[in-house]
Amino acid sequence: xxxxxxxxxxxxxxxxxxxxxxxxxxxxxxxxxxxxxxxxxxxxxxxxxxxxxxxxxxxxxxxxxxxxxxxxxxxxxxxxxxxxxxxxxxxxxxxxxxxxxxxxxxxxxxxxxxxxxxxxxxxxxxxxxxxxxxxxxxxxxxxxxxxxxxxxxxxxxxxxxxxxxxxxxxxxxxxxxxxxxxxxxxxxxxxxxxxxxxxxxxxxxxxxxxxxxxxxxxxxxxxxxxxxxxxxxxxxxxxxxxxxxxxxxxxxxxxxxxxxxxxxxxxxx
Amino acid sequence: xxxxxxxxxxxxxxxxxxxxxxxxxxxxxxxxxxxxxxxxxxxxxxxxxxxxxxxxxxxxxxxxxxxxxxxxxxxxxxxxxxxxxxxxxxxxxxxxxxx
Numbered sequence: 583x584x585x586x587x588x589x590x591x592x593x594x595x596x597x598x599x600x601x602x603x604x605x606x607x608x609x610x611x612x613x614x615x616x617x618x619x620x621x622x623x624x625x626x627x628x629x630x631x632x633x634x635x636x637x638x639x640x641x642x643x644x645x646x647x648x649x650x651x652x653x654x655x656x657x658x659x660x661x662x663x664x665x666x667x668x669x670x671x672x673x674x675x676x677x678x679x680x681x682x683x684x685x686x687x688x689x690x691x692x693x694x695x696x697x698x699x700x701x702x703x704x705x706x707x708x709x710x711x712x713x714x715x716x717x718x719x720x721x722x723x724x725x726x727x728x729x730x731x732x733x734x735x736x737x738x739x740x741x742x743x744x745x746x747x748x749x750x751x752x753x754x755x756x757x758x759x760x761x762x763x764x765x766x767x768x769x770x771x772x773x774x775x776x777x778x779x780x781x782x783x784x785x786x787x788x789x790x791x792x793x794x795x796x797x798x799x800x801x802x803x804x805x806x807x808x809x810x811x812x813x814x815x816x817x818x819x820x821x822x823x824x825x826x827x828x829x830x831x832x833x834x835x836x837x838x839x840x841x842x843x844x845x846x847x848x849x850x851x
Numbered sequence: 852x853x854x855x856x857x858x859x860x861x862x863x864x865x866x867x868x869x870x871x872x873x874x875x876x877x878x879x880x881x882x883x884x885x886x887x888x889x890x891x892x893x894x895x896x897x898x899x900x901x902x903x904x905x906x907x908x909x910x911x912x913x914x915x916x917x918x919x920x921x922x923x924x925x926x927x928x929x930x931x932x933x934x935x936x937x938x939x940x941x942x943x944x945x946x947x948x949x950x
Binding site: 692696698701702705718719720721722723726727728729730731733 | 892895896897898899900902926927928929930931932933934935936
């Protein structure tokens with residue numbers, strides 16, 4: 583029997599390579615864009631919720647191990663600040679902002695993930711880089727956060743919420759821990775808007791990605807599962823409605839690469 | 852196989868649980884060799900279930916929610932506040948013991 587755990591174990595090993603191959607490197611641009619959209623102000627208290635999924639944790643784990651630029655989001659944000667030596671020049675703007683904010687402005691990032699090895703690796707890396715303050719590591723479930731009400735200015739989650747059991751609960755918790763005026767931001771795969779492009783994208787996803795997975799990572803099934811899970815997640819409007827349901831206002835989204843991914847944003851007013 | 856398409860956190864947890872079950876003995880072993888828990892974090896943390904304040908039990912290297920009688924492990928200085936990983940405290944008098 584092919585377990586979920588094994589799926590992610592397999593995916594993790596060649597994740598960087600596969601990400602680049604599958605998205606032709608675009609995933610890095612998405613992440614940079616996400617960070618620039620957030621553009622944290624001095625003193626920001628940020629919660630980076632990895633979504634409590636095996637998927638994202640594995641990714642982070644392998645990414646941190648290899649020291650390559652993180653492809654998935656917000657934990658990246660936190661990871662970037664400490665790891666100034668990251669070699670992804672294209673995202674230097676966002677990173678510098680973060681580093682500066684963390685270093686000089688009393689900002690604080692809390693990384694919350696359900697996977698312990700990922701946190702260990704991230705923390706060790708941060709310490710190696712000499713970042714001892716401005717960042718906290720907590721193992722927790724995004725559906726049941728271990729933080730007090732109204733304790734953060736910003737909440738980020740990237741390529742994580744799709745894999746949570748109860749997405750609405752994750753959103754409710756995000757709302758709870760944010761202060762008034764606080765911002766929720768999510769980067770996640772979404773639906774390609776143009777029907778013609780969508781059919782091309784579907785062909786690519788279902789016919790090319792599993793093959794690539796087989797060739798590069800010697801693993802067909804894992805990549806087919808990833809493709810399927812993307813299709814199961816609500817589309818842009820559906821997810822925006824869920825965000826509003828949790829109480830967020832001024833909910834907007836922005837399509838990236840024709841809607842292959844989307845950035846959703848909402849405020850607690 | 853179909854159900855695997857929905858990659859769910861709790862399934863992953865269930866599968867990986869056997870690898871890092873919360874055992875106070877392990878926790879104390881680790882506390883001696885690994886990173887200390889930074890107690891100043893306590894003011895920013897609550898029990899994920901009761902949302903009430905936590906207390907650090909240095910001896911067992913655990914974060915205790917007295918309201919619910921549960922304890923969360925600290926591993927390598929990182930608090931594990933995942934509800935499934937909590938340990939029930941049998942009674943308040945046994946707080947310090949692994950039971």
